[in-house]
Amino acid sequence: xxxxxxxxxxxxxxxxxxxxxxxxxxxxxxxxxxxxxxxxxxxxxxxxxxxxxxxxxxxxxxxxxxxxxxxxxxxxxxxxxxxxxxxxxxxxxxxxxxxxxxxxxxxxxxxxxxxxxxxxxxxxxxxxxxxxxxxxxxxxxxxxxxxxxxxxxxxxxxxxxxxxxxxxxxxxxxxxxxxxxxxxxxxxxxxxxxxxxxxx
Amino acid sequence: xxxxxxxxxxxxxxxxxxxxxxxxxxxxxxxxxxxxxxxxxxxxxxxxxxxxxxxxxxxxxxxxxxxxxxxxxxxxxxxxxxxxxxxxxxxxxxxxxxxxxxxxxxxxxxxxxxxxxxxxxxxxx
Numbered sequence: 605x606x607x608x609x610x611x612x613x614x615x616x617x618x619x620x621x622x623x624x625x626x627x628x629x630x631x632x633x634x635x636x637x638x639x640x641x642x643x644x645x646x647x648x649x650x651x652x653x654x655x656x657x658x659x660x661x662x663x664x665x666x667x668x669x670x671x672x673x674x675x676x677x678x679x680x681x682x683x684x685x686x687x688x689x690x691x692x693x694x695x696x697x698x699x700x701x702x703x704x705x706x707x708x709x710x711x712x713x714x715x716x717x718x719x720x721x722x723x724x725x726x727x728x729x730x731x732x733x734x735x736x737x738x739x740x741x742x743x744x745x746x747x748x749x750x751x752x753x754x755x756x757x758x759x760x761x762x763x764x765x766x767x768x769x770x771x772x773x774x775x776x777x778x779x780x781x782x783x784x785x786x787x788x789x790x791x792x793x794x795x796x797x798x799x800x801x802x803x804x
Numbered sequence: 805x806x807x808x809x810x811x812x813x814x815x816x817x818x819x820x821x822x823x824x825x826x827x828x829x830x831x832x833x834x835x836x837x838x839x840x841x842x843x844x845x846x847x848x849x850x851x852x853x854x855x856x857x858x859x860x861x862x863x864x865x866x867x868x869x870x871x872x873x874x875x876x877x878x879x880x881x882x883x884x885x886x887x888x889x890x891x892x893x894x895x896x897x898x899x900x901x902x903x904x905x906x907x908x909x910x911x912x913x914x915x916x917x918x919x920x921x922x923x924x925x926x927x928x929x
Contacts, residue, residue, distance in 0.1 A: 614862035615838070620896045622836025622865055623922065642929060648871040652878060674876075679867060684925025688918070691836050691865060708835055708877070711900040713914045713922070740913065782929055789923050796913040 613645050618686040625788065626693045626709050628734070629718035630726030634746040634775035635694030636678050638718065641781040643680025643692060651676040652704055673700045677708075692785075697730040705737060714792045715741040716784055718775070721753055724761045731762060742769040742791050744784045748776075821852055821875070822882040832888075833881050838863040838896040852883050853892075860893060 627635045639647050654673045675696070682690045693709070695701060697717075715734055719727045727743070734741045745751065745758055751772065753761075759770050769787050774780045840863050845854040856869060870880040887893040900914055 615864065617862055619838055619863045621900075621918075622834070622838055622896075622898045623900055623918070624836055624898075648868065650867060650871040651876050653876045679871075681865075681868075682925065682929065685921055688921055688925065689836070689838070689865070690922060690925065691867065693835075711834065711898060713900065713919070778929070782926060786923065786926050789919055789926065792914055793916060793919045793923070796916045796919060 615681075615689060616683060616686055619683065619689050620687045621689070623684075623688060623690045624693060624709060624712040625690060625785065626695050626712050626715045626739075627718055628695050628697050628715055628730045628741075629746075630697050630720060630723055633718045633720045633723075633726070634748065635718055638716075638744075638746070638773070638775035638781045638784070639678065639680040639692045639694050641775060641778045642682060642785065644682055645680055647678045647680045647694070649676060649678040652708055654704055654707070673703050675701050675704050675708075697726055699729070702733050705733070709739075712739060714788050715739050716788055717741055717743045719743055719745045719758070719762070721745060721751065721758055721761075724758070727762060731764070740792055740795055742771065742784070742788045744771050744773045744787075746773055746775045748774070821850075822879055833866055833884060833895060834898050835867040835877065836865045836898050838865055839869060839884060840894050840896065841892070842894055843892050853887060856883060856887060857892060863896065 627638055629635050636647055652675055654675075655671070677693055677695045679691055679693045681692065684690050695709070717727055717730050717734070731741075731743070743762065743764060745755070755770055755772065758764075762770075764770060769791050771784060771787050773784045839856070839860045841857045841860040843857065845857040849857075852873060852875075855873060859869060859872060866880060866884065867877065869884070870877045873880060875883075884893065884895070888895060899918070
Protein backbone atom coordinates (compact mmCIF):
# COMPACT_ATOMS: atom_id res chain seq x y z
CA UNK A 605 0.00 0.00 0.00
CA UNK A 606 1.07 3.50 -0.65
CA UNK A 607 1.66 6.13 1.91
CA UNK A 608 2.36 9.42 0.22
CA UNK A 609 2.15 11.95 2.99
CA UNK A 610 5.06 13.76 1.37
CA UNK A 611 2.89 14.57 -1.61
CA UNK A 612 -0.36 15.16 0.21
CA UNK A 613 -2.74 17.45 -1.64
CA UNK A 614 -5.67 18.17 0.66
CA UNK A 615 -9.21 18.60 -0.62
CA UNK A 616 -10.98 21.93 -0.37
CA UNK A 617 -12.67 22.34 2.98
CA UNK A 618 -15.98 22.79 1.13
CA UNK A 619 -15.74 19.37 -0.59
CA UNK A 620 -18.92 17.49 0.24
CA UNK A 621 -19.89 15.13 -2.57
CA UNK A 622 -17.65 12.32 -3.76
CA UNK A 623 -18.36 10.81 -7.18
CA UNK A 624 -17.02 7.58 -8.66
CA UNK A 625 -15.95 6.41 -12.08
CA UNK A 626 -14.40 2.97 -12.42
CA UNK A 627 -11.82 2.01 -15.04
CA UNK A 628 -11.94 -1.77 -15.56
CA UNK A 629 -9.46 -3.84 -17.49
CA UNK A 630 -7.03 -6.73 -17.48
CA UNK A 631 -3.57 -6.71 -15.96
CA UNK A 632 -1.18 -4.31 -17.64
CA UNK A 633 -3.74 -2.72 -19.93
CA UNK A 634 -3.02 0.78 -18.60
CA UNK A 635 -5.66 1.46 -15.94
CA UNK A 636 -3.26 3.08 -13.52
CA UNK A 637 -1.62 4.98 -16.36
CA UNK A 638 -4.95 6.49 -17.35
CA UNK A 639 -5.78 7.40 -13.75
CA UNK A 640 -2.36 8.99 -13.31
CA UNK A 641 -2.76 11.06 -16.49
CA UNK A 642 -5.71 12.99 -15.11
CA UNK A 643 -5.42 12.70 -11.33
CA UNK A 644 -4.42 15.62 -9.09
CA UNK A 645 -2.66 13.19 -6.74
CA UNK A 646 -0.26 10.39 -7.50
CA UNK A 647 -2.42 7.26 -7.68
CA UNK A 648 -2.85 5.52 -4.33
CA UNK A 649 -3.74 1.91 -3.75
CA UNK A 650 -5.65 -0.02 -1.15
CA UNK A 651 -7.66 -3.20 -0.83
CA UNK A 652 -10.82 -4.74 0.45
CA UNK A 653 -11.27 -8.19 1.93
CA UNK A 654 -14.39 -10.28 1.79
CA UNK A 655 -14.94 -13.42 3.77
CA UNK A 656 -17.31 -15.96 2.36
CA UNK A 657 -18.21 -18.67 4.82
CA UNK A 658 -18.90 -22.11 3.34
CA UNK A 659 -21.25 -21.21 0.50
CA UNK A 660 -23.11 -24.29 -0.70
CA UNK A 661 -21.87 -26.47 2.13
CA UNK A 662 -24.41 -28.60 3.99
CA UNK A 663 -22.90 -28.25 7.43
CA UNK A 664 -20.97 -25.00 7.84
CA UNK A 665 -19.67 -26.03 11.26
CA UNK A 666 -17.45 -28.59 9.54
CA UNK A 667 -15.85 -25.97 7.35
CA UNK A 668 -12.44 -25.20 8.73
CA UNK A 669 -11.30 -22.46 6.44
CA UNK A 670 -13.39 -19.56 5.32
CA UNK A 671 -12.72 -18.39 1.82
CA UNK A 672 -11.15 -14.95 1.81
CA UNK A 673 -11.22 -12.80 -1.27
CA UNK A 674 -8.84 -9.86 -1.39
CA UNK A 675 -9.09 -7.28 -4.10
CA UNK A 676 -6.51 -4.56 -4.56
CA UNK A 677 -7.34 -1.47 -6.53
CA UNK A 678 -5.86 1.95 -7.11
CA UNK A 679 -7.38 5.35 -7.44
CA UNK A 680 -6.82 9.01 -8.12
CA UNK A 681 -8.98 12.08 -7.80
CA UNK A 682 -10.04 15.25 -9.58
CA UNK A 683 -11.58 18.20 -7.73
CA UNK A 684 -14.36 19.33 -10.08
CA UNK A 685 -16.06 22.14 -8.18
CA UNK A 686 -16.00 23.49 -4.64
CA UNK A 687 -18.32 20.65 -3.63
CA UNK A 688 -17.74 17.81 -6.09
CA UNK A 689 -14.74 15.51 -6.12
CA UNK A 690 -14.44 12.78 -8.73
CA UNK A 691 -12.63 9.61 -7.69
CA UNK A 692 -11.27 7.42 -10.47
CA UNK A 693 -10.77 3.79 -9.59
CA UNK A 694 -8.64 1.36 -11.53
CA UNK A 695 -10.09 -2.08 -10.93
CA UNK A 696 -9.01 -5.51 -12.11
CA UNK A 697 -11.44 -7.33 -14.38
CA UNK A 698 -10.80 -10.75 -12.92
CA UNK A 699 -13.56 -12.92 -11.60
CA UNK A 700 -13.01 -12.56 -7.85
CA UNK A 701 -13.21 -8.80 -8.15
CA UNK A 702 -16.89 -8.86 -9.08
CA UNK A 703 -17.84 -10.30 -5.67
CA UNK A 704 -16.96 -6.90 -4.32
CA UNK A 705 -18.42 -4.72 -7.05
CA UNK A 706 -21.66 -3.84 -5.23
CA UNK A 707 -19.86 -3.25 -1.98
CA UNK A 708 -17.20 -0.98 -3.43
CA UNK A 709 -18.71 0.62 -6.48
CA UNK A 710 -22.40 0.97 -5.69
CA UNK A 711 -23.53 4.37 -6.91
CA UNK A 712 -20.74 4.72 -9.44
CA UNK A 713 -21.56 7.13 -12.28
CA UNK A 714 -20.31 4.72 -14.91
CA UNK A 715 -17.36 2.69 -16.09
CA UNK A 716 -14.64 2.73 -18.72
CA UNK A 717 -13.61 -0.67 -20.04
CA UNK A 718 -9.99 -0.36 -21.12
CA UNK A 719 -9.15 -2.83 -23.86
CA UNK A 720 -5.88 -4.26 -25.06
CA UNK A 721 -6.64 -5.67 -28.51
CA UNK A 722 -3.97 -8.34 -28.12
CA UNK A 723 -6.10 -9.72 -25.27
CA UNK A 724 -9.66 -8.96 -26.24
CA UNK A 725 -10.98 -11.94 -24.27
CA UNK A 726 -9.99 -10.18 -21.01
CA UNK A 727 -12.69 -7.62 -21.76
CA UNK A 728 -15.56 -9.97 -22.54
CA UNK A 729 -16.06 -10.87 -18.93
CA UNK A 730 -15.94 -7.26 -17.74
CA UNK A 731 -18.46 -6.14 -20.36
CA UNK A 732 -20.75 -9.03 -19.45
CA UNK A 733 -20.61 -8.18 -15.75
CA UNK A 734 -21.23 -4.45 -16.29
CA UNK A 735 -24.27 -5.25 -18.42
CA UNK A 736 -25.46 -7.62 -15.70
CA UNK A 737 -25.07 -4.93 -13.04
CA UNK A 738 -26.77 -2.34 -15.25
CA UNK A 739 -23.75 -0.03 -14.99
CA UNK A 740 -23.46 2.23 -18.04
CA UNK A 741 -20.05 2.13 -19.70
CA UNK A 742 -17.93 3.06 -22.70
CA UNK A 743 -15.03 1.11 -24.16
CA UNK A 744 -11.61 2.63 -24.83
CA UNK A 745 -8.86 0.89 -26.75
CA UNK A 746 -5.53 1.80 -25.26
CA UNK A 747 -2.81 2.10 -27.84
CA UNK A 748 0.61 1.86 -26.25
CA UNK A 749 1.64 0.85 -29.78
CA UNK A 750 0.16 1.66 -33.16
CA UNK A 751 -3.22 -0.10 -33.48
CA UNK A 752 -3.45 -3.03 -35.88
CA UNK A 753 -7.21 -3.11 -36.40
CA UNK A 754 -9.83 -0.52 -37.12
CA UNK A 755 -12.39 0.18 -34.42
CA UNK A 756 -15.21 -1.60 -36.26
CA UNK A 757 -13.20 -4.82 -36.16
CA UNK A 758 -12.71 -4.31 -32.43
CA UNK A 759 -16.44 -3.68 -31.99
CA UNK A 760 -17.19 -6.95 -33.74
CA UNK A 761 -14.62 -8.84 -31.68
CA UNK A 762 -16.20 -7.49 -28.49
CA UNK A 763 -19.79 -8.04 -29.76
CA UNK A 764 -20.39 -4.50 -28.62
CA UNK A 765 -23.87 -3.09 -29.36
CA UNK A 766 -23.90 0.03 -31.60
CA UNK A 767 -25.20 2.29 -28.79
CA UNK A 768 -22.10 1.89 -26.66
CA UNK A 769 -19.29 4.34 -27.50
CA UNK A 770 -15.94 2.86 -28.50
CA UNK A 771 -12.94 5.19 -28.71
CA UNK A 772 -9.18 5.05 -29.16
CA UNK A 773 -6.89 6.46 -26.52
CA UNK A 774 -3.35 6.73 -25.31
CA UNK A 775 -3.58 6.36 -21.54
CA UNK A 776 -0.24 8.14 -21.09
CA UNK A 777 -1.65 11.28 -22.61
CA UNK A 778 -3.68 13.63 -20.42
CA UNK A 779 -5.83 15.05 -23.22
CA UNK A 780 -6.53 11.59 -24.59
CA UNK A 781 -7.51 10.26 -21.15
CA UNK A 782 -9.66 13.33 -20.58
CA UNK A 783 -11.40 12.60 -23.87
CA UNK A 784 -12.26 9.07 -22.70
CA UNK A 785 -13.83 10.40 -19.49
CA UNK A 786 -15.74 13.10 -21.37
CA UNK A 787 -17.02 10.44 -23.79
CA UNK A 788 -18.30 8.45 -20.82
CA UNK A 789 -20.00 11.42 -19.17
CA UNK A 790 -21.59 12.51 -22.46
CA UNK A 791 -22.90 8.96 -22.87
CA UNK A 792 -24.27 9.01 -19.31
CA UNK A 793 -25.89 12.36 -19.94
CA UNK A 794 -27.57 11.07 -23.10
CA UNK A 795 -28.89 8.03 -21.22
CA UNK A 796 -30.05 10.05 -18.23
CA UNK A 797 -31.97 12.54 -20.34
CA UNK A 798 -33.31 10.04 -22.90
CA UNK A 799 -37.04 9.53 -23.32
CA UNK A 800 -38.54 6.85 -21.14
CA UNK A 801 -40.01 5.41 -24.36
CA UNK A 802 -36.62 4.91 -25.93
CA UNK A 803 -35.35 3.08 -22.89
CA UNK A 804 -38.04 0.35 -23.32
CA UNK B 805 3.15 -4.17 -3.99
CA UNK B 806 -0.23 -4.16 -2.33
CA UNK B 807 -0.82 -7.91 -2.59
CA UNK B 808 2.27 -8.67 -0.60
CA UNK B 809 1.51 -5.96 1.93
CA UNK B 810 -1.71 -7.69 2.88
CA UNK B 811 -0.37 -11.24 2.74
CA UNK B 812 2.42 -10.25 5.10
CA UNK B 813 -0.04 -8.52 7.38
CA UNK B 814 -0.45 -10.19 10.73
CA UNK B 815 -4.21 -10.88 10.93
CA UNK B 816 -4.05 -10.52 14.69
CA UNK B 817 -3.04 -6.92 14.31
CA UNK B 818 -6.14 -6.02 12.30
CA UNK B 819 -8.22 -7.97 14.80
CA UNK B 820 -6.75 -5.97 17.66
CA UNK B 821 -7.17 -2.64 15.91
CA UNK B 822 -10.91 -3.14 15.62
CA UNK B 823 -11.33 -4.84 18.98
CA UNK B 824 -12.44 -7.98 17.14
CA UNK B 825 -15.46 -6.38 15.55
CA UNK B 826 -16.15 -7.02 11.92
CA UNK B 827 -17.66 -4.60 9.46
CA UNK B 828 -20.61 -3.17 11.38
CA UNK B 829 -20.57 0.07 9.45
CA UNK B 830 -20.86 -1.56 6.09
CA UNK B 831 -23.74 0.40 4.63
CA UNK B 832 -23.41 3.75 6.33
CA UNK B 833 -20.06 4.69 4.79
CA UNK B 834 -19.18 4.72 1.12
CA UNK B 835 -15.68 4.51 -0.39
CA UNK B 836 -15.98 8.19 -1.27
CA UNK B 837 -17.74 9.41 1.87
CA UNK B 838 -15.72 12.44 2.98
CA UNK B 839 -14.62 12.43 6.60
CA UNK B 840 -13.93 15.62 8.57
CA UNK B 841 -12.39 15.84 12.07
CA UNK B 842 -14.44 17.67 14.65
CA UNK B 843 -11.82 17.67 17.42
CA UNK B 844 -8.13 17.20 18.10
CA UNK B 845 -6.73 13.84 19.16
CA UNK B 846 -6.17 13.21 22.87
CA UNK B 847 -3.36 11.14 24.42
CA UNK B 848 -5.66 8.33 25.55
CA UNK B 849 -6.83 7.51 22.03
CA UNK B 850 -5.62 4.49 20.07
CA UNK B 851 -3.03 5.42 17.47
CA UNK B 852 -5.25 4.75 14.44
CA UNK B 853 -7.89 7.14 15.77
CA UNK B 854 -5.20 9.75 16.33
CA UNK B 855 -3.95 9.39 12.77
CA UNK B 856 -7.46 9.62 11.34
CA UNK B 857 -8.21 12.80 13.28
CA UNK B 858 -4.94 14.32 12.07
CA UNK B 859 -5.55 13.32 8.46
CA UNK B 860 -9.10 14.61 8.32
CA UNK B 861 -8.56 18.22 9.36
CA UNK B 862 -9.45 18.80 5.74
CA UNK B 863 -12.04 16.44 4.20
CA UNK B 864 -10.66 13.05 3.17
CA UNK B 865 -12.42 10.13 1.51
CA UNK B 866 -12.72 6.78 3.28
CA UNK B 867 -10.67 5.13 0.53
CA UNK B 868 -7.81 7.63 0.97
CA UNK B 869 -7.77 7.04 4.73
CA UNK B 870 -7.60 3.31 4.04
CA UNK B 871 -4.64 3.78 1.73
CA UNK B 872 -2.75 6.08 4.10
CA UNK B 873 -3.33 3.79 7.10
CA UNK B 874 -2.38 0.71 5.05
CA UNK B 875 -5.52 -1.13 6.14
CA UNK B 876 -8.40 -2.70 4.21
CA UNK B 877 -11.44 -0.53 3.66
CA UNK B 878 -13.67 -2.68 5.91
CA UNK B 879 -11.32 -2.30 8.89
CA UNK B 880 -11.12 1.45 8.39
CA UNK B 881 -14.91 1.70 8.34
CA UNK B 882 -15.04 0.09 11.80
CA UNK B 883 -12.51 2.62 13.10
CA UNK B 884 -14.47 5.47 11.56
CA UNK B 885 -17.69 4.28 13.16
CA UNK B 886 -16.06 4.52 16.59
CA UNK B 887 -15.23 8.14 15.89
CA UNK B 888 -18.64 8.87 14.41
CA UNK B 889 -20.43 7.40 17.42
CA UNK B 890 -18.54 9.73 19.71
CA UNK B 891 -18.99 12.77 17.40
CA UNK B 892 -15.27 13.16 16.88
CA UNK B 893 -15.73 13.17 13.12
CA UNK B 894 -18.54 13.95 10.70
CA UNK B 895 -19.26 12.15 7.44
CA UNK B 896 -20.33 13.80 4.18
CA UNK B 897 -22.04 11.04 2.24
CA UNK B 898 -22.11 11.07 -1.57
CA UNK B 899 -25.38 12.09 -3.20
CA UNK B 900 -24.98 9.35 -5.81
CA UNK B 901 -24.77 6.43 -3.41
CA UNK B 902 -28.31 6.51 -2.12
CA UNK B 903 -29.67 3.30 -0.59
CA UNK B 904 -30.17 0.43 -3.01
CA UNK B 905 -33.91 0.93 -3.09
CA UNK B 906 -34.48 -0.08 -6.66
CA UNK B 907 -32.65 -2.40 -8.97
CA UNK B 908 -34.29 -0.72 -11.94
CA UNK B 909 -31.91 0.42 -14.66
CA UNK B 910 -33.35 3.92 -14.76
CA UNK B 911 -32.80 4.37 -11.02
CA UNK B 912 -29.07 3.82 -11.46
CA UNK B 913 -28.57 6.63 -13.92
CA UNK B 914 -26.97 9.67 -12.37
CA UNK B 915 -28.61 13.07 -11.98
CA UNK B 916 -28.14 15.09 -15.22
CA UNK B 917 -27.31 18.23 -13.21
CA UNK B 918 -24.41 16.47 -11.52
CA UNK B 919 -23.26 15.11 -14.89
CA UNK B 920 -23.18 18.67 -16.25
CA UNK B 921 -20.94 19.71 -13.37
CA UNK B 922 -18.67 16.75 -14.03
CA UNK B 923 -18.43 17.69 -17.71
CA UNK B 924 -17.53 21.28 -16.92
CA UNK B 925 -14.93 20.10 -14.42
CA UNK B 926 -13.37 17.68 -16.91
CA UNK B 927 -13.26 20.28 -19.68
CA UNK B 928 -11.46 22.64 -17.28
CA UNK B 929 -8.75 20.10 -16.48
